[in-house]
Amino acid sequence: MNPLLLTLLPLAAMTERLWYALPLLVSVSLVYAATRHEEVPDILSHAWRFALWIVVFMGIGALVVQITTWTLR
Amino acid sequence: MAENPSQTTSDVPEVDLRNARLAAFLAWLVPGLGHLYQRRTGKGLLFMITILGTFAYGMYLGGGRVVYASSTRPPIPMGISRQAIARAFENAGRWHYFCQLPVGVVALPAYVQAWRVESGKAPLDLFGDNFERPPYTPLDAERLFPNKSKTERDAEYFQTKDFNEEIVYHATEQQKWNHDLNYNFELGTVFTMVAGLLNVLAICDARWGPLVALPPPGEKPDNPGTDKQESSE
Secondary structure, X not given: OOHHHHOOHHHHHOHHHXXXXXXXXXXXXXXXXXXXXXXXXXXXXXXXXXXXXXXXXXXXXXXXXXXXXXXXX | OOOOOOOOOOOOOOOOOOOHHHHHHHHHHOOOHHHHHOOOHHHHHHHHHHHHHHHHHXXXXXXXXXXXXXXXXXXXXXXXXXXXXXXXXXXXOOOHHHHHHHHOHHHHHHHHHHHHHHOOOOOOOHHHOOXXXXXXOHHHHHXXXXXXXXXHHHHHHHEEEOOOOOEEEOOOHHHHHHHHHOHHHHHHHHHHHHHHHHHHHHHHHHHHOOOOOOOOOOOOOOOHHXXXXXXXX
């Protein structure tokens, strides 16, 4: 197997722990959005956009860590 | 009107904060209660369910052991000597509690339990399990349970069994909790801390109303009522 892909194995083994982020993602985005709007549809649409931003931010963070792992080998 | 910038004119949805300071206190006491008092029922229920749900899930993950105060003494250095600063850090041992405390009444028993243990009294038996009590040191256990033998105290508070049924000895009960709960102890701590910090946002919302960003000139605002009101001030 490609040695670069081998470095992803520990990450894959811990993937199930990422599910713990889901309830946090939901509650943080809903509460944050609720502090900026009064109407439920506005809150839900803001929460959805905010949750997507968090996921993108987490993805970028994971990518940076992975690239650092590759470059430090 | 000047005190309540989120109140709006009659042609737009109103945000009546009623007694905003009382609402903020209620929002701290029980997440969402301040909003229910302000008759913002939807938001109140949303805050209550999400924040208390996050807190409860954290407690579940952490086996009910992740919310406790290490001391009732404030972590403020009394002087600038090295000893004073070291003592302050010692008192702030469980600094996570400062983030958990804003969740309100559900985090308050931890303070009472820490006070009782510091005073040499046994912690209250809440929910059948010394709810939110701090972990014991061997000295605490000896002071609180003088009638029990050292072997009994060690077996109850400082020993656990591993996968091979071998006894594992721990220096403090906190180490035992960390060993037994593994990464769930950290996860539970994080969840309960996030719940407390989220309630800070909810308290601010109860006190000052929704935080609305002013749109650029000529752009339609998300919340026309509140934006219009704020831009006119």
